[in-house]
Amino acid sequence: MSPGTSAGAALDRAFDLVVEGSRVLIGGAFVAAALGVRDGRIAAIVDVATGASMPAARRIDAGARAVLPGFLDLHVHFDNPGESITDDFAVGTGNSALGGHTFVGDHPFSSPLTTTGARYREKIDLAAAGARVDFGLWGAMTRPSIDEIPAQAAAGAAGFKAFLPENDMGYPAALAEDLRRGFRVAAASGGTVLVHAEDRAAILELDVRSRESGERGYAALASGRGPGIELAAVRDVLRIAEETGGAVHFVHLSVPEAVDLVTAARANGLRATCEVAAHHLLLDASRFPELGWRALCAPPLREPALVDGLWARLRAGDIAAVVSDHCPYDPREKALADRDSFAGPFGVQGAREFAPLFLDEALRRGWSLAEAVAPLTSGPAELFRLAPEKGRIELGADADLVLLDTDADWVVSVDEQLGNWKWTPYAGWRSSIRVDGTVVRGTEVVRDGGLVGAPGVGRFVPMRGWDA
Structure with a gap:
């Protein structure tokens, strides 16, 4: 489904958050799109080429960074x-x-x-x-x-x-x-x-x-x-x-x-x-x-x-x-x-x-x-049946997103870890992928590679078994 045909919700009132980028993963393909978020969910997906107005309380311009499901x-x-x-x-x-x-x-x-x-x-x-x-x-x-x-x-x-x-x-x-x-x-x-x-x-x-x-x-x-x-x-x-x-x-x-x-x-x-x-x-x-x-x-x-x-x-x-x-x-x-x-x-x-x-x-x-x-x-x-709320960028899904720099030279450092026990077998490894931002149900928890906000944003979400 192309972003231009999946706007869904009306654009006549402000979104809580709009995330716009040239590489948003939708339906298995990267497209230029803007995601409108209301009440923690993706309420609109708009092709940025249409020029549709999407007023928002907050905006994230992902630029060339990849925007993926969390x-x-x-x-x-x-x-x-x-x-x-x-x-x-x-x-x-x-x-x-x-x-x-x-x-x-x-x-x-x-x-x-x-x-x-x-x-x-x-x-x-x-x-x-x-x-x-x-x-x-x-x-x-x-x-x-x-x-x-x-x-x-x-x-x-x-x-x-x-x-x-x-x-x-x-x-x-x-x-x-x-x-x-x-x-x-x-x-x-x-x-x-x-x-x-x-x-x-x-x-x-x-x-x-x-x-x-x-x-x-x-x-x-x-x-x-x-x-x-x-x-x-x-x-x-x-x-x-x-x-x-x-x-x-x-x-x-x-x-x-x-x-x-x-x-x-x-x-x-x-x-x-x-x-x-x-x-x-x-x-x-x-x-x-x-x-x-x-x-x-x-x-x-x-x-x-x-x-x-x-x-x-x-x-x-x-x-x-x-x-x-x-x-x-x-x-x-x-x-x-x-x-x-x-x-x-x-x-x-x-x-x-x-x-x-x-x-x-x-x-x-x-x-x-x-x-x-x-x-x-x-x-x-x-x-474990967390979909369709999680795992994809689509209308009605939780606004759980990750922004990746895919042309990075990130070096793993234990100094970046939280807590007192700072160790990993990957210390010193290099990666072309770096996490720049993380959004949980429309709330930024990582910005520019660092934590923002206080704990308590996360909530308990029951998984579901085969027969649930």
Whole structure:
């Protein structure tokens, strides 16, 4: 649809905001257009060549900068470094906004763990007080919390996280019998089970063997916690999902063959989807000697051939979304992994940095910009039914926008991060893409590359499951 035919709302009264540019992404193509915003939504889209008058209280002239739908990051952990959930969200969503994001999906590893309906509802209010962008909250699926799934669903949860391995977060691992029951309960509530797919028994056995051998370094971790551990878990979970009739979404898959298993299951009628974390696209296991603890994540970084395989499947549309899996830790705690990588802690900080770096790498690999932004925008929006309000620039959609300088020489600096724990494996990387502005439902939260306004602009937006 051309901007000239989609003006929609009358132009006889002022808009709250008008954003005008020569490269606005509409319907998969870049066009010269002006967007009129009223009450947080796109109320008019006008071809600037028509010369139509669009009076507005505020205007943004994007010039030659690309104007895109705001990015959606479905996988963040905002547990630290604030003194409260409100502070955590002020820091975390601030970094996300600086990275072009207008929506984030936070996982349930908060303190206290968000495993009940009451805790879920409390977290909504506390998070909203600090949020600079819109957010959703994932629910929990652990043995003690299965009976709380309906209450969490009623409060707005569309998915419930099951963590298969033992972990350092005090979050009970989900065993096969837990998954069977959890899938059925989640399906009855119209929800999806989100799975961290690494085989628990294999990891425990690996830990014993590595202690006996004394090989606890990064190379031993990357080879020992290899693709087979992920593949075994994906196969087991898909069997349980088929048996129970449940829906499953695999978080941060790192092995192309695992993606193929999900794709085949979906073709056979199973409600199965997956995502990929940016660090599994931008980094590979050869970087461990250089980066050490900064690149320690679970699943671990993979060999370059597997990274290329993930890129191929992402381009083919087999992977729905690219996410940060942003997980902050005190660098003093992370650095302990240099002595024992098997002990973790596992997690990469990248909410601020990953989208511009991902887009730069996609362009280097021959993607168009319009193609590259899809797994950051329309893909995740459609995955958990945040569309049509989010993920596209169209009439009636939320006025969530990001302005990109696509001819930049941006250098990643940890000094640009918010919070006290300033580190990322991407420090010093260069990108041709830089986020200049971010608009959340018509409100500027990033201007000229810096935050503006106060926390609290963001609001809770429930995601929706398969049967919602």
